[in-house]
Amino acid sequence: MVIYGVGLLAFCFLVGQFIGESLGRFLGIEANVGGVGFSMILLMICADGLQKRGLLPVPTEQGILFWSTMYIPIIIAMSATQNVFAAFSQGFMALLVGILPTLLLFLCIPVIIKLLSK
Amino acid sequence: MEILPKLLSANALIVAFLVVAVVTWISSVISVKILKGRVPGAAIAIIAGLILAFFGGKWTGGNKGISDVSGLAGFALLGSGMLRDFAVVATAMGSSLSEMKKTGWIGAISLLVGVFISFFSAVIIAFAFGYRDAVSLTTIGAGACTFIVGPVTGAAIGADSSVIAISIAAGVFKSVFVTIFTAPLAKFIGLNNPQAAMAYGGLMGTTSGVTAGLAATDPKLVPYGAMTSTFATGVGCLLCPSICFFMVKFIFGQ
Secondary structure, three states, X not given: OHHHHHHHHHHHHHHHHHHHHHHHHHHOOOOOOOHHHHHHHHXXXXXXXXXHOOOOOHHHXXXXXXXXXXXXXXXXXXXXXXXXXXXXXXXXXXXXXXXXXXXXXXXXXXXXXXXHOO | OXXXXXXXXXXXXXXXXXXXXXXXXXXXXXXXXXXXXXXXHHHHXXXXXXXXXXXXXXXXXXXXXHHHOOOOOHHHHHOOHHHHXXXXXXXXXXXXXXXXXXXXXXXXXXXXXXXXXXXXXXXXXXXXXXXXXXXXXXXXXXXXXXXXXXXXXXXXXXXXXXXXXXXXXXHHHHHHHHHHHHHHHHOOOOOOOHHHHHHHHHHHOOHHHHHHHHHHHOHHHHHHHHHHHHHHHHHHHHHHHHHHHHHHHHHHOO
């Protein structure tokens, strides 16, 4: 059933968020550290294990895949709720601080790949 | 005539589904018919979203973009961090755990490099604009990591609220910049494989920018970028008010 897939996704999501929040608390910072990452790893492990045992029928899988395809529409909605106007009203320095370091980071990607891959 | 506003606000999430579907459809028509597929429809739709957000904020004076316009409140739920993270986790289905393990350490190094490069280049810019006190410099530097690291750091070290506002704005600009320019820059920086996506996610840090940028570039890369960027805000909140702040204090005095 589709809801089993959604339920599995919800389970992994909540456990991962809990780990992320706990890790943040443990490190003494007010932020979730890697919650989404832990959720993703958990989901991959669960889905893989279930698949090997033949316990992940197509409808269950579709419950997860639906949300993965809803990802882009959600991102569009998220873009539409960013505080873009306020950012523009903070002036030129905020714009530079947002953009120049980011440009540098883009340039770092090929360097890092080159340095770290053998 | 009062039926419609009531209907829209009572069914806000459904209205958001419809509006996003229409925006997506118009964007894909523009992508195929006018731009001949040179810019993916998803990229156009995301930029359209940012433009809507700008006017939403301008018209309403609110801080949640288009969702402050009456009848479009559903955008706040559909575009919330909760649903975004839920959908991002779902994209992990079908991605390769062994690939992530193999390049995980590149992601970890990218995270550190990302925080330090963003932080110190932003500190230099702030210095050039006349900021001299360590607290303001650090807060603005933190804003160049993500728009959460800025205010968290500023609050931790007691920054002025005007400086915190600048750091949030810088973080939002970063997110917007990454969203828009990832797709056009992707082929020049070799962003076309899981390994590069993990380095990219760690370096950029801004989860909203990274996930939106990769969505417009190649949706298959989303889980890899998300995997590393999800740690960035935490790493930034850890390093900026501590090590980075001490370094700035050491260099610039009080």
